Amino acid sequence: MARSDSLPDAKTRILDAAERLFMENGYAATSVRMITGAAGVPVALVNYHFGSKQGLMEAVYERALGARGGSRVSYLDKLEAEAGGQAIPVDVLVDAFLSSALRLTRKDTISGEVFKQLIGRAFYEPGPGTEAFFPIEYREAVDRYRQAFMRTLPHLSQDDVVWRMYFIVGIVAYAMAGKDVMRMTETYSLADAGRPDGILARLRPFIVAGFVAPAGVMPTLFASA
Amino acid sequence: MARSDSLPDAKTRILDAAERLFMENGYAATSVRMITGAAGVPVALVNYHFGSKQGLMEAVYERALGARGGSRVSYLDKLEAEAGGQAIPVDVLVDAFLSSALRLTRKDTISGEVFKQLIGRAFYEPGPGTEAFFPIEYREAVDRYRQAFMRTLPHLSQDDVVWRMYFIVGIVAYAMAGKDVMRMTETYSLADAGRPDGILARLRPFIVAGFVAPAGVMPTLFASA
DNA sequence: GTCTATAAACGGATAGAC
């Protein structure tokens, strides 16, 4: 599985190329030949190692998301142990949720990129490679964080807490996918654009403030535009 | 262009089918034959009416997003006229931004669905059919709202304002795309799931609170998970 | 495990009859 040589073996090179190309173009728009071409291996190796194009996609996610059963809640466990029954502060919880639950485990495939578009893409692109085999650990982790958030913010209903976590996932996925349809980062030559830590630094006060806000559901909302 | 008959003409049926299938499967994963099959018309009609698959995609967005040059900022104009030089309250501005700038104009193509996954998909899917021909009016509208937000929230830098608008777009796109990888809406049988107005009602306090929050960029943020 | 060659189906686009 591991070689002491200079070049990774064919299987790894295929995974690397597939990860990058699926990320850039999406699943359907990426052909097996593009992948093998980029990896410098014959086409047949994809089917030999992964069975099919979809099998390759699944292998890419499996590798990117980390080992199965890997505890994605261990950090939360630690926080709760330290708190000793007390509620954990919101900002700490938000940090933990962003860095631990939503963040990917595997680091820098290409060149120091810690954050992955891959997971962002997984949240949106339909078809094989997304919901179908998305690990259950993520949903379990989400539920653990839901409980923690509800302890910290007892003034919110469960629905409100879940909705707000849902919104957070949306923001993070959008940023992770690196999408910018409005061309905001171009138009305003935005600082921190593309820098995960910078983005998260901008994100945190926004999210924390949003999360602690009173629910306040108002009946009629939108004027006709 | 319009018939008094029962069935819409071929061109319209193609647009309807394409809108639905592009929305469900994405652009690359949807073939022209799938579309013409669903529409009950021969394949050749796509090229006759729209020139190419991409031309069809553009026509779909053109129809969904409303007429070109349609003023997407007219409501903001009205608000600013009423304010008479004064800053517009944040919640009003947020409402206007959500309902007017980001919302789609065309209603219920399929069956009473006002909100569109289509635009949500446009925000994420790579390749043709997304950023390439996304109308400039959207970006213009964003800039108008940026100016309004900066007047209302002078304690924020331009970067912070733009970032927060960016986050909002991310949330809305996620909700619009209807994606829910964590299966939150299933798991918790979430109230308001799928109901645009309900979602927006949940969204508003979250966004308003996040937007007015002090920037507070902190140097070191995330503990190792 | 790696490669060449090929199979079998599907992709978008078009020519030309009606």
Add this chain to the structure above:
DNA sequence: GTCTATCCGTTTATAGAC
């Protein structure tokens, strides 16, 4: 404007040599 038949490149996947 609508339809049939077809072209031609590309797709995934496989068979079989090395």
